[in-house]
Every structure is written in structure tokens, then in C-alpha cells.
Amino acid sequence: MLSVAVLASGRGTNLRALLEAEQGDRLGPASIEVVVSDQDDARALERARHFDVETMVLDPDGRDREAYDAELADALEDRDVDLVVLAGFMRILTSTFLSAFPQRVINIHPALLPSFRGTDAQHQALDAGVRVAGATTHFVTEEVDAGPIILQSAVPVRPDDDREQLSQRILATEHEILPASVRLFAEGRLSIEDGRVHIKGDVDIEGRIVPEVADDG
Numbered sequence: 700m701l702s703v704a705v706l707a708s709g710r711g712t713n714l715r716a717l718l719e720a721e722q723g724d725r726l727g728p729a730s731i732e733v734v735v736s737d738q739d740d741a742r743a744l745e746r747a748r749h750f751d752v753e754t755m756v757l758d759p760d761g762r763d764r765e766a767y768d769a770e771l772a773d774a775l776e777d778r779d780v781d782l783v784v785l786a787g788f789m790r791i792l793t794s795t796f797l798s799a800f801p802q803r804v805i806n807i808h809p810a811l812l813p814s815f816r817g818t819d820a821q822h823q824a825l826d827a828g829v830r831v832a833g834a835t836t837h838f839v840t841e842e843v844d845a846g847p848i849i850l851q852s853a854v855p856v857r858p859d860d861d862r863e864q865l866s867q868r869i870l871a872t873e874h875e876i877l878p879a880s881v882r883l884f885a886e887g888r889l890s891i892e893d894g895r896v897h898i899k900g901d902v903d904i905e906g907r908i909v910p911e912v913a914d915d916g
């Protein structure tokens with residue numbers, strides 16, 4: 700089995716999607732062993748407990764970024780973690796952490812990268828007036844939201860969408876591509892060459908591309 704740590708700072712719906720995928724035998728040979736948060740009141744921690752998964756809180760107070768990342772890496776190495784999944788983890792990881800898990804950290808971002816990196820990608824998409832939005836899973840590098848892309852899902856932007864409506868539509872597809880990406884990794888079907896991810900075999904994800912017209916007109 701491939702041992703997975705999920706890092707989450709907030710409500711944890713992507714974590715829930717992963718836990719449900721594992722329970723439903725849709726995560727391949729991956730097992731979520733620990734959920735780590737930088738916030739002791741993160742809803743994600745409750746969700747982990749509900750599924751009887753170990754939780755850990757690492758409080759950033761009193762630690763600089765390097766010390767935090769070193770401690771986090773040590774904790775995950777102690778648990779023999781093979782893959783780290785960032786599911787709404789609101790900290791930027793330094794090379795101190797990333798060098799301990801080379802090409803073994805996956806993030807989910809609520810935009811079709813490389814568009815709309817950084818915070819509030821859904822708002823950025825609405826501001827830009829794009830007709831199609833979506834989500835991306837990618838390997839994490841030191842440059843924020845810029846690592847090799849694993850999977851993407853597209854959803855229409857409707858003319859009367861507000862941030863919440865668009866976010867919900869994107870979130871539903873996040874819940875598909877994140878477990879699918881973890882499964883591909885666990886099955887050993889991902890490799891990176893020249894900054895691009897190659898996937899062995901077919902990827903079958905319902906709703907990966909939503910062929911819907913984005914405008915009423």
C-alpha cells in the first residue's frame with residue numbers, strides 16, 4: 700500500500716472526497732494514514748476523525764517557515780509517508796519540505812492552470828470574463844501553482860454566475876480529479892519528463908470535460 704498524508708487548513712471537502720474514494724475502493728493501492736492541519740479548528744480534522752484517520756496539528760506560531768517545514772517533513776517521514784496531498788493547505792511549502800518528498804507532493808487548484816494562480820482563482824476567473832473555468836491537479840514545485848500538471852477538469856462559466864456558484868461547480872470537479880490523480884500516482888502510472896506528466900493507460904473520469912455551452916446567447 701502507498702501511504703498518503705493529506706494536508707488541509709479548512710473545510711476539507713477534498714479530503715472527504717479522498718476518504719470516500721478510499722472507502723469505495725476507488726483510490727487504488729493508496730491509504731490515507733494521516734491528516735495534518737496548521738489550524739486546530741479546521742473542519743478537515745473532524746472529517747478525518749469521522750473516518751478514524753490519525754490527525755495532527757502543527758501550529759505555525761513560534762516557528763519560522765523553515766523550522767515549520769522541517770518539523771512537518773520529519774513527522775511525515777516518521778510515518779513512512781509516500782505521497783503528500785495538499786487539499787486546501789494554506790501555506791507555501793519551502794524546499795526544506797519539498798526536498799524531503801521530491802515529486803511526491805500533489806496539489807489541487809481551482810483554476811485551469813497556468814491561468815489564475817494564487818488566491819481566489821474563482822474570483823480572478825470571473826473578473827477576466829472567461830467562458831470556461833475548472834480545476835487542476837499538479838505536482839508541487841517551489842514556484843506556487845506552477846508544477847507539472849496531472850489532470851484538469853473544465854466547467855462552463857454562466858453569465859449570471861457569482862463567485863459562490865462558480866466555486867461550487869468547480870469544487871464538484873475537484874472532487875473527481877483529486878482522487879483520480881492520487882489513484883494514478885498509487886498505481887505507478889505517472890512519470891515526469893521535461894516538466895510534463897505522462898500518464899500510462901487511459902484515464903476514465905466522468906465529467907472531466909463538460910461539453911456545455913457557456914453562454915445563453
Ligand code: GRF
Nearest residue numbers: 710711712713787807808809
Ligand atoms: C479548494 O478549492 C482547492 O482547490 C483549494 O482550496 C480549496 C479547498 O477546499 N486549493 P476544501 O477544504 O477541500 O473544501
